[in-house]
Every structure is written in structure tokens, then in C-alpha cells.
Amino acid sequence: MCNPQSVDIVASAEDRSTIDIDSTDREFVEMIKRVGGPNIQSCYQCGTCSGSCPAGARTNYLVRLIIRKALLGLKEECISAPELWYCTTCYTCTDRCPQDVKPTDVIKAIRNIAVAEGHMLKPHQSVALKVLEAGHAVPLDKESWQKLREKVGLEPVPPNASRYHETIEEIRKLAKKSGFDKLIAPKEE
Amino acid sequence: MAKHKFYHFLGCIIPHRYPSIEKAARIVFEDLGLELLDMEGASCCPAPGVFGSFDRVTWATIAARNLTIAEAGGHPITTGCNGCFASLWDANHELKHDEELMKTVNDNLAEINREFKGSIEVTHYVDALYSIAGLEKIRKHVTRPLTGVRMALHPGCHWMRPAALKQKDNSERPHIFRELCETSGATYVPYKDELICCGAGGAVRTADVKVALDFTKQKFNSLLEAGGADIIVTPCPFCELQLDLGQVEIKKHFDLDYQFDILHVVELLALAFGHEPEEFGLSTHLQYMQRKSEPNWERLGLKT
Ligand code: SF4
């Protein structure tokens, strides 16, 4: 199995220091429960999730660890961890968790909080922008893609947002209303 | 009996990168007497692991906008993508069961004069084929069984997981997808990592393609350990992209060679129903386009 270079598998000395319970964020768990992980407090740390996790098998992503940190209120550590983004949302852990914690949903909720607080990876920002620009995360953005469609005997442009510009207008209005456009706006360095 | 009609939700990857799946779906559904209606002005589903990870309310709002298009016509949706299915089915389910979310979403949708009502169902091609058309009818259409073709499966995640919510199949020992694929006459080849994720989902492919490909390699190696197969069949275009184009990318990033033909289940059925691969453009799969290669016709039992 590979250890991708982008992954630092050695815990830093800082990670091993004593947890100062007074400086943790008690509100974090309540936030996660509100945003989409209501069962997080049922976790009894059995590790079934991490034992089942294909992302954990090849990276330093440990779903049980993130849940434990979240329960301790270590918000910054959770939302700024690059490995938070290695979960493929395969739901294997969710199907196996004996406590119905729904770890996948907990991770997605923590990701929502991370994004709201400015932790968004650049490539993710561009995918989100594509939906606002073209109505699709994977757009029909080259003539060769239209040719490919013609080659299989289909009309060059499908009847989705690629054909109907009004769709893109509607998506933009929705993103503005929900504040998503600001959320994904490229940040000043 | 009235003809079953479905709104055909295309998503992004099928119409924009793997149009052969769109064409094969049209062929197979027509053969089975199921009507596919265009869903004019539909957008990205939007990608559940991506948008759902960024902002749940925006994800649900854009998904609900797509649902309103089908609600206006009063027919269920069908989609050939596990990701689109996850977004549309999950959003439909969550909105119907979460009043607060529904209120927020409808408040957003009012901005574009739309309203989510919760009046339709969302299906995957697999559901439409297995539960609506039925295996018996499908078998009757198989005029060119793929006898002797060794077929491995990659069911993928989101059409059956989370199992407690989807209530469709046992996600540890699924049988629905296998039974559907076996109607083609091909021989099912089990392998240890059949049920692990292809690696593309959850915004991982976008974040770090090498990590995503490492999942794919594990699947391929597991299959080779089990003796290999002539084809790998999946019900999802994103998995198909990861397994198909992924072979070209694995060569680039890891200098490893794999040679598998990857078929979407509707492409498999189109062949079994006697259609020629040219009718839906099997050779436009991105691995063939980029490698300037062709499907392994001999192994597929199609040309000698
Ligand atoms: S499987 Fe469930 S209970 Fe066990 S550690 Fe993971 S989240 Fe906690």
C-alpha cells in the first residue's frame, strides 16, 4: 500500500501534549449535531469504523480519532486537518457502526464547519465554481466532448444546463441566496 | 398496462464524458418498453460528496431544484449514476423527513419561483431494471448471451448504502446488482475487494488523485489475485471513469499496467440484447481514446 507523499504519517510532538480541557470548544459537538451529525455522542470508540475504512488503510485519516477529538472539543485540530478530506463517503463505517453514529454524516458535518470557517482546498473551490459557471461540476467545456457525443449517435449538446442557460442563472441566484457564492469565493492570500 | 415513464436525469459524467452510457441506456430502456423523458434544464445533481461536504443546505437546494423539474411532470426520476442517485434520492428523503430543512430550501427556491413538494420518487437504473422491468423480461431480450465471458463486478457505494436508509440490498452481501448482470449470460467472478469503494468519491479524486487511484489499484490487484476477469461491470459512470481512465492515470503516476475493459451495466445489457458496440460507441471510453486502443473484442466474444 502506498504512503502518498502528501501525507505526513508522523505525529508531531504537539499532538502528543496533554489536552488542556479548559481551552477546548464545548460548542463544537452541538454544532456538529446541528449541521448533520446528530448521533455523534453515541460513539463508544470501538474502532469498527476505522477498521472498515478504505481511506484509513492508506492514509493518516482515522475516522474514530476525528470523532474522539470532536467529542473532546478539539475543534481547530478537526477542521484544519488535511486528512479530513480523504474520506470517500463510501458509507461502509455507517453500515457497520454498532452505535448508529453515522460516522460519514459526522465527517460531512465537520467538513461543512471547516468550509464555513475558511478551510477549503483550492481544487474543491474550483469544482464548486464550475457549477456556478456552467451548471455542472464536470462541464461540456471542449468541442471534443461534443464530438464524442456525436460519435455515439447523440445530439452534440444534451438537454441539461449545457443547453439551457437559464439553469445557470437559477443556480447562481440560489447560491447567492444561500451565501454559497461568498463561501467559495477565492480568498485573499 | 400503461407504459412506465421516467425523467432521465443525466448528471455530468454520463452526458459529458461517457456518452456511450447515455446511448446504451436509451437503447436498453426502449427495448424494454420503458420511456425516458428529457429533463430539460437539469443541472449537476450536485455531487453529494463534494457539495454535501461543503454546505448541506446549498447541496439540498440545488438537488431540490432538479427534483422540482420532475415534480412538474409527475413522473419518477431514473439515473445511471451512483452519485446523482445519492444526491437526488438522499435530498428527496431528507427534505421529506426534515421540516426545518424543507422550509429553508423552499425559502431559497422561492427566489427562482420554484417549490419542492415531495411528490415523486427517485430511482437508479438498477432499480428500474430490476424492480420495474424485472429479470424475467430482461432475460427474454437477451439474444446474444455473453457465454464464457468472465465478469467481475464493482457495485460501488451509493445506490445501496447507507443500507438502513436505502433499504434495498444487504450491503455486505449484495445480490441485486449481481443478478441483474448475470442475465447477460456472463460468468460472475468474485474477488475479495469487490465491495470497496473505487476511490473517486467524497471529493477525494479532486483533492488528491493519487490517493484515489491507490483504492483502484487495490481493487485491480485483488481481482488479479482471484484469477482476473474479462470485464468489470459497474452501475456508475464516476466509478467507470475511475476504473477506465484510472488505468491510464495509474500508468502515469505509478508506472503500472492494467488492461481491463470496463462496462456500465446498461452497456453490458445493450450487448446482450444483440446490439453492436458501434450502436452506442463502446470504443469511445476514455481509456481507449487516450491509449489509442480498442476494447478487447476477442475477450468480449464479439469479434475474432
Ligand atoms: S464504529 Fe461507531 S461507535 Fe465505534 S468508534 Fe466508530 S463511530 Fe464510534
Ligand code: SF4
Ligand atoms: S465513509 Fe469515509 S470514513 Fe467511512 S469507511 Fe468510507 S472512507 Fe472511511
